[in-house]
Amino acid sequence: MSVHQVEIFIQTKENALREFSFVDEETVPLNASKPVPLQPLKPTSAIVITGYIPPDALRFSVNLLCKNAENIALHFNARLDRGYVVRNSKFKGCWEEEETCSPAGHIAFRRNSYVHVLIFCTANEYQIAVNGEHFCAFAYRIPLEDVINLEINGSLEDARFRQLELFIYPDPKLCKPNNILTLKIDQPLVDFLDVPITVDIENEFKIGTRLFIAGRLKLLPHSFYVNLQKGKAIYPHPIIALHLNPRFLYGSNVPYVVMNFWTNGSWGHEERHLGHLSWMPGRDFLLTIRCEFEAYTIWLGNKMIGEFKHRLQPSIIDTLKISGDIVLHELAITYSN
Secondary structure, three states, rough: OOOOHHHHHHHHHHHHHHHHOOOOOOOEOOOOOEEOOOOOOOOOOOEEEEEEEOOOOOEEEEEEEEEEOEEEEEEEEEOOOOEEEEEEEOOOOEEOOOOEEEOOOOOOOOEEEEEEEEEEEOEEEEEEEEEEEEEEEEEEOOHHHHHEEEEEEEOOOEEEOOOOOOEOOOOOOOOOOOEEEEEEEEOOOOOOOOOOOOEEEEEOOOOOOEEEEEEEEOOOOOOEEEEEOEEEEEOOOEEEEEEEEEEEOOOOOOOOEEEEEEEOOOOOEEEEEEEEOOOOOEEEEEEEEOOOOOOEEEEEEEEEEEEEEEOHHHOOOOOEEEOOOOEEEEEEEEEEO
16 A cells, blocks of 8 residues: 555545544453453443444454353354344354344445444343444343453454443433434324334324334335334333234244233233235335224224234323334324314
């Protein structure tokens, strides 16, 4: 690399740092050439990693290493050359089953930019946020107490980290979403609807409220869910007044819809509604949730596909969360007496 090229690279890197919204002054430099010891992990433990992704980056990984050198509890591998992210674990020297997701909708990892990764430990899984947005989860395959070191590999420069304890995830002090979406009566949302999505509901959710979800089912759908809940936190688990979960590919089983609620630390009695999923992979749909006097009624187009009696007061609802195998076109809410 010539002197001129070096100067351009330094300027590019400095510009990227100036544009970085998640500078963490409490992080310390991380020596990428060797693993860094961690304090014992437990639920509420968190690890912050920041670094620069250079213009020619191909991939980088974050590894949580174990007492047994053949084990990796979490392998988080951003593959910029392929446009997706891999999560995995290694047990006795053998990689286990991969989990993948595309970061395209989040624009989570961009070359020539700094990135902020937060790994949060719950009772049963790692929750991972990228640049202030919850990105994915990875269920524990190896106990937390076996993790002893942090390792960074690949194309991540100026790597820094710190370990801390959090009692809310995503923590609004660390995670500040770029787009805070608010759904208001008669003011539909049509932009920034990448799934998974969390939306504030401004008006009281009460009898007469109608929620409209227009979208498209992906070509090979497994499932998706819609939560009407209180609060945006993933940890502690939010109170959920209605969990609506259509499930499609389950072996020889016919598609069905699960409905449930969450309160006092656990799910309630699950209801399954069979044989009502008339939507087709790759086709547009309109899903409507109506808040009636005794129950929510669920409509697909002009056909009612189920109802769920109120177990909690609808007025607690202030947040809509949607995740899974759909593309959203529009969200809208109306009210009628």
